[in-house]
């Protein structure tokens with residue numbers, strides 16, 4: 276379990292993380308989302324003890340991570356796949372990590388196999404593609420068979436097969452009872468990978484919830500219905516407390532379930548041509564949640 280309590284991190288006058296309190300639990304893949312500059316990488320570095328909080332406490336399984344020797348046995352992390360010694364071979368890199376964490380050498384070839392790099396084990400890392408470096412970084416995170424795993428943007432540079440593999444790997448690690456905390460900008464990937472989400476903006480917690488709760492909160496969540504008699508149906512639905520607005524040739528309804536809409540229409544003999552429950556995509560929900568916290572919005576099309 277990862278616990279942050281009232282954590283603030285300032286760099287000079289800039290506040291990267293502001294009074295952040297959150298718990299990341301075992302048995303789940305928890306997605307860590309936020310716009311550029313929201314404080315995700317800083318938070319991961321605080322968890323790993325690479326930065327000290329200006330105030331507040333950060334613990335992993337009840338203790339600050341910094342206090343643990345042989346850290347890779349407790350927490351495996353991939354922060355920056357490019358941050359490796361290019362002159363070393365993949366195997367030498369992992370052997371050095373294993374030796375300094377008293378991890379049996381046999382684990383090195385095991386994790387190289389797990390990430391599909393066995394045939395590249397003797398090659399120098401400097402010649403690796405970004406995707407291969409990501410795989411190597413994931414191998415390093417798995418090396419100590421740790422109960423807690425942190426990944427910063429792990430999908431970067433991976434081909435579709437790699438993305439699918441990482442997705443399955445994270446789910447497997449969580450199913451084994453580990454804590455898996457993953458930051459990513461790829462909402463669609465996270466929707467397929469994570470079952471819990473933590474969203475931050477400008478260093479502050481915006482939401483901490485399950486995938487279902489997250490998707491249900493978007494403005495597009497609700498019921499869509501098509502009928503040849505929208506006037507009659509609109510007055511029926513609003514009389515029952517629903518909010519109705521036209522959307523193309525359909526009506527978007529909130530405040531009533533699809534079952535309620537269908538039963539009302541049936542009872543009053545209003546024909547329906549289509550009736551469906553909609554959830555917002557993760558991306559839509561994310562955009563709505565973070566709309567006020569975007570530091571670097573892109574200009575619109577010109």
Ligand SMILES: Nc1ncnc2c1ncn2[C@@H]1O[C@H](COP(=O)(O)OP(=O)(O)OP(=O)(O)O)[C@@H](O)[C@H]1O
Nearest residue numbers: 286289290291309310311312313314315316317318
């Ligand atoms: N070492 C540092 N010195 C000064 N400011 C920093 C430092 N590291 C981060 N910051 C600032 O803290 C804020 C949060 O940065 P951070 O990298 O944690 O965000 P992020 O959510 O990981 O962003 P991105 O999605 O773009 O990677 C930013 O405003 C950044 O400029």
